[in-house]
Amino acid sequence: MLEDWLDDEWPGEVVDDMRRFSQGDLIERPPMAFIASPGHPVTSMARQYGDVDLESEVFEFGDSSIPPYGMITTETCDIVEGNTPRPRQPFVLVAPVYNFADRVDGNREKMIRNRRISYLVHLPADSLPDGLWAVDLRLEVPLEKGVLVGRTPIEVLASDEARRDLADVLAARRDRPVVANKVHDGVVRPLRRWLENMKESRRELLLQDAEVRLAVSGPRENPDGVALLVVTREFALTDTAQSEWSNRYERMREKATEHDVVLLPTQYLTLKEMSALQYIESMPVDTSFG
Numbered sequence: 001m002l003e004d005w006l007d008d009e010w011p012g013e014v015v016d017d018m019r020r021f022s023q024g025d026l027i028e029r030p031p032m033a034f035i036a037s038p039g040h041p042v043t044s045m046a047r048q049y050g051d052v053d054l055e056s057e058v059f060e061f062g063d064s065s066i067p068p069y070g071m072i073t074t075e076t077c078d079i080v081e082g083n084t085p086r087p088r089q090p091f092v093l094v095a096p097v098y099n100f101a102d103r104v105d106g107n108r109e110k111m112i113r114n115r116r117i118s119y120l121v122h123l124p125a126d127s128l129p130d131g132l133w134a135v136d137l138r139l140e141v142p143l144e145k146g147v148l149v150g151r152t153p154i155e156v157l158a159s160d161e162a163r164r165d166l167a168d169v170l171a172a173r174r175d176r177p178v179v180a181n182k183v184h185d186g187v188v189r190p191l192r193r194w195l196e197n198m199k200e201s202r203r204e205l206l207l208q209d210a211e212v213r214l215a216v217s218g219p220r221e222n223p224d225g226v227a228l229l230v231v232t233r234e235f236a237l238t239d240t241a242q243s244e245w246s247n248r249y250e251r252m253r254e255k256a257t258e259h260d261v262v263l264l265p266t267q268y269l270t271l272k273e274m275s276a277l278q279y280i281e282s283m284p285v286d287t288s289f290g
Contacts, residue, residue, distance in 0.1 A: 002090075010087055010145075017149045021092075022076045024166050025153035026128075030070030030094045032061040032141050067096035069128075069154065071135040073170055079145075091142040097123065099131035110200055118288035121169055125156035137173060172284065179214070179283065180221050186259025187226060188214070188285055190252060195287055206241050209233050213282040215267075226256075227264035229274075229282055237268045 036043065038050025038057055045059050061067075072079065074092040081087045100112060100120075112134050113122050120134040157163045179188065191212070195203055210232045218224035230237055230245060237245075245266050256263035271279075 006088065006090060008086055011149075013149050014146050015087065018080050018145060021072060021079050021148060021153050022155075022163075023072060023074060023079070023170075024155075024157040024163055025072050026069040026097060026156055027072070027094070027148065027151045027153065028069060029066050030096075030141070030143065031147065032066060032070070032094075032096060032139070033058055034139060034141070035059070067098055069097035069133075070094040070141075071097050071123075071156075072153075073135075073137070073140055075167075090144055092145060092148065093140040094143050095135050095137050095140045097133060097135045099129075099133055101130075101132040104132070107200055114200075114204070115169075116200075116203075116288045118173075118286055121166065123156050125158070127154055127156055137170070175284075178220070179216075180223065182259040182261050183214075183216075183223065183226055186256040186261040187228075187252065187263060190255045191228070191285065192287070194248065194252075205238075206244055207287060208237060208241065210237060212285040212287050213279075214285055215264075215278070215282045217264075223261070225262035225264050228252075228266045228285070229269060230266060231269050231271060231274060231279075233271050236270055242268050 034043075035056055035058055036046035036050060038046055038052045038054055041047035041050060043059075046057070049059065050057050071094065072092050073095050074089075078089045079092055081089055100109070104112065108117075109132055111117050112120050112132060113124075115122065119137045121137065123133040123135060125133065157166060195206070198206075207230075210230050213229040213231055215227045215229055216223045217226070228245075230242075245268070249263075249266050253263045
C-alpha cells in the first residue's frame with residue numbers, strides 16, 4: 001500500500017518549499033511520462049519506440065519533447081498540507097503547458113482563447129513569453145513533491161477570479177454526471193453536433209457567456225422529461241439568441257422523441273434568477289469542442 005511508503009518525517013526542505021506553491025503555478029521543463037501498451041498503441045511514441053513483447057511500458061519525454069512549462073493542478077491545500085505533523089500527500093499532479101501560436105489556425109486560436117476546447121485552458125499571462133499559451137489537461141503526471149525543491153513557481157493566475165475559474169475547470173472534468181443513454185443519444189449528442197457544426201461567430205452569438213445545463217424530471221436513469229437551461233451570468237440572453245434557440249426546439253424535440261425522451265421547452269435564466277437548488281440538481285452540458 002502507498003501508506004507503507006510514507007515516512008513519518010519528511011525532509012525539511014520539501015515541507016518548507018511546498019509553502020511557495022499554489023494550484024495553477026507553473027514550473028519550467030517538468031519531467032513527463034505515461035504508460036502504454038506497445039502491442040495496442042494509441043500514440044505515435046508508443047507505436048514507434050515501444051517493445052511489443054511488453055504488456056505495458058513507461059515512456060518518458062526526451063529533452064526535445066519536454067514541454068517548456070507544466071502547471072500544478074493539485075489543490076493548494078494538498079500541496080502545502082498546512083502544519084500537519086505527518087503529511088499524507090506525497091505527489092502533485094502536473095499538466096503540460098505549450099505555446100500553440102504556430103500550431104493552430106485563426107479559428108482554432110479563437111476557440112482556445114474562448115475556452116471552447118474542453119481540455120485546453122488558455123493562459124493570458126504577462127509572466128510568459130509572447131504566444132498562445134495553454135495547459136493541456138489530457139495528461140496529468142504525478143511528481144513526488146521533492147521534484148519541486150529548488151524550483152521557482154511561475155504565477156500565471158493573477159486574480160482570485162482566475163484561480164476560481166481554473167478550479168472550476170479542473171473540477172468539471174471529474175464531475176460529469178452519468179445520464180441515461182437515451183438522453184445522451186436523443187438530446188445531448190444532437191445538441192453538441194448542432195453547435196459544433198456552426199461557425200464560431202454564430203456559436204458565440206448563441207452562447208455568449210452562457211453555460212448549458214440539463215434539468216431532469218424523475219430518475220436520471222429513466223427520466224420523465226428533460227429540459228435545456230441556457231444560463232447566463234448577469235445579463236439575459238439576447239432576444240436574437242433566444243429566438244435561435246427557440247426555433248431549434250421543435251427539431252430537438254422530434255429527435256428526443258425518436259429516443260423515447262420527452263424534451264420540455266428550453267428555459268433562459270441568469271444566475272441571479274436561478275435558485276441554488278435548481279442549479280445543483282441540473283447537470284452541465286459540455287459545449288466546448290476540439
